[in-house]
Amino acid sequence: MMEATVTIPPFERFYAEHRDEVYGLLARRLGRQRAEDAFQETFLRALRAYPSLRHGEYLRAWVLTIARNVAVDAFRRERPTAELEEQAELPRRPAYAELEHLTDVLPPTERAAVVLRYAYDMPYAAIGAALGSSEDAARQAASAGVRRLRREETT
Amino acid sequence: MTVPTDLDRRFRDAADREGLVDVAYDLADSPVGELLVAVTDRGLCRIAYRPDDAIDELAGDFGARVLRVPRRVDVVRRELDEYFDGRRREFDLTLDLTPVADFHRLALHELARVPYGQVTTYGALATQVGKPHAARAIGGAMNRNPIPIVLPCHRVVGANGKLVGYAGGLERKELLLRLEGALL
Numbered sequence: 001m002m003e004a005t006v007t008i009p010p011f012e013r014f015y016a017e018h019r020d021e022v023y024g025l026l027a028r029r030l031g032r033q034r035a036e037d038a039f040q041e042t043f044l045r046a047l048r049a050y051p052s053l054r055h056g057e058y059l060r061a062w063v064l065t066i067a068r069n070v071a072v073d074a075f076r077r078e079r080p081t082a083e084l085e086e087q088a089e090l091p092r093r094p095a096y097a098e099l100e101h102l103t104d105v106l107p108p109t110e111r112a113a114v115v116l117r118y119a120y121d122m123p124y125a126a127i128g129a130a131l132g133s134s135e136d137a138a139r140q141a142a143s144a145g146v147r148r149l150r151r152e153e154t155t
Numbered sequence: 156m157t158v159p160t161d162l163d164r165r166f167r168d169a170a171d172r173e174g175l176v177d178v179a180y181d182l183a184d185s186p187v188g189e190l191l192v193a194v195t196d197r198g199l200c201r202i203a204y205r206p207d208d209a210i211d212e213l214a215g216d217f218g219a220r221v222l223r224v225p226r227r228v229d230v231v232r233r234e235l236d237e238y239f240d241g242r243r244r245e246f247d248l249t250l251d252l253t254p255v256a257d258f259h260r261l262a263l264h265e266l267a268r269v270p271y272g273q274v275t276t277y278g279a280l281a282t283q284v285g286k287p288h289a290a291r292a293i294g295g296a297m298n299r300n301p302i303p304i305v306l307p308c309h310r311v312v313g314a315n316g317k318l319v320g321y322a323g324g325l326e327r328k329e330l331l332l333r334l335e336g337a338l339l
Contacts, residue, residue: 010214010221019163024156039158040166047175050220 007056014050014059015043021060022067029071038074041132042067049122049129058120065112065120066130072108073132103145105152109133110145117142167224177218179227182206186239186334187304187327192228193221198249199231202302204323216254235304241334244271246305255301258284262296269310272335276314298322304331 022042026035045066053062103111109131116127117138127138170176178200180193191206192199193213200217203209213221230248237243252260265283269275277290277297286292297308303323309331313319321328332338 008214008219010210011219012210012221012223015222019158020156023158023162027156036159036162036165039162040169043166044170044173044175047170047220047222051218 008050008053009056009059011047011050014046014063018060018063019043022063025064025067026071030074034074034078038067038070042070045070045130045132049126052123052126052129054121054123062116062120062122062130065115069108069112069131103149106145106148110141110148113138113141114145114149167222168226170222171224171227175220176222176224177220178213179222179224180210180213181223181225181228181232183228183232183235185235187323187330190235190304192231192235194227194231195251197251197253199302199305200251200253202304204303204327238304239334248305250302250305252301258292259296259299262293263300263302263306266297266300266306266308266311269307271307272337274310274312274332274337277311277319278314280311294320307331310335310337 019039023035023039026038026042029035030038042063046063049066103114106114112131113127116122116130117124122130124135124138124142127142128135131138131141133141171179174196178193178195180191180201183190183192188204189206191201191203191209193201193203193209195217201209201213203212210221234243234246234248238246252263255263261284262280265280277293278287280293281287281289284293293311297311298320300306300308300322303309309321309328318325318328318332329338
């Protein structure tokens with residue numbers, strides 16, 4: 001039966017499981033006041049991307065990646081020139097924890113695109129939705145990120 | 156860190172407003188126990204006696220974006236309350252039966268015409284849909300009725316007048332029929 005192969009949980013379960021952790025992360029980074037808008041934005045992006053998810057694995061890491069990206073956006077809007085301190089809030093899973101570490105050098109959007117693409121195997125449509133941009137922009141960000149990583153490697 | 160209740164509600168409303176929800180649902184108290192009530196953009200699509208299972212089934216039938224959005228089911232909740240208070244005999248609701256197979260949908264359409272407080276039999280319904288020998292299949296359609304109470308499968312009984320069966324359990328069937336004054 002088709003239903004048996006669907007592994008994406010109903011959004012309500014996904015949301016109920018991760019909302020407190022997402023809220024905590026955003027509150028630590030942005031303060032409670034600003035965390036509220038960011039919280040809403042994070043789960044709206046997740047909801048937009050949800051139908052294009054191909055499997056239900058690593059959903060925690062996925063939504064935390066979206067949340068970090070939303071926090072970066074919020075930070076930029078307020079202090080366009082400020083240096084971003086990237087706190088290590090990595091999901092405890094070696095495969096992409098490693099990829100997240102290797103991509104430390106990338107600008108936030110490229111980093112998120114590379115991680116979502118190559119660590120979570122997400123389609124570009126879903127990445128675009130998760131990053132609040134388009135499928136094309138997501139593809140460009142991922143390939144720019146990969147090029148930048150290659151350059152880093154050879155220098 | 157627990158999400159403030161108000162923020163949680165605002166997210167749910169925003170998700171709904173932006174049209175990002177495949178199925179909106181809420182839980183409602185009733186004399187026959189807690190009910191899950193779910194709607195799509197097309198209309199009421201589910202009333203369930205076992206909310207947890209229903210959430211997964213809804214995701215399979217309509218899409219994974221199933222979200223609890225209480226205000227979306229306010230109208231249904233109000234009509235159900237009126238029904239259980241004995242102030243409503245007919246529901247005035249649009250239904251979404253898209254995942255229901257053709258024959259079952261036909262059976263449910265006939266079922267919808269059985270009046271408040273009356274009962275019919277599986278065989279009679281079979282005859283009405285033009286398949287006089289399909290009483291058993293009618294039983295299957297009733298058993299899988301996605302919108303019990305509103306589509307009154309509790310009003311369908313065996314040829315001998317026995318209650319026979321009900322997906323929500325015979326106690327509920329009996330309670331609904333008593334409420335409607337169909338059982339003495």
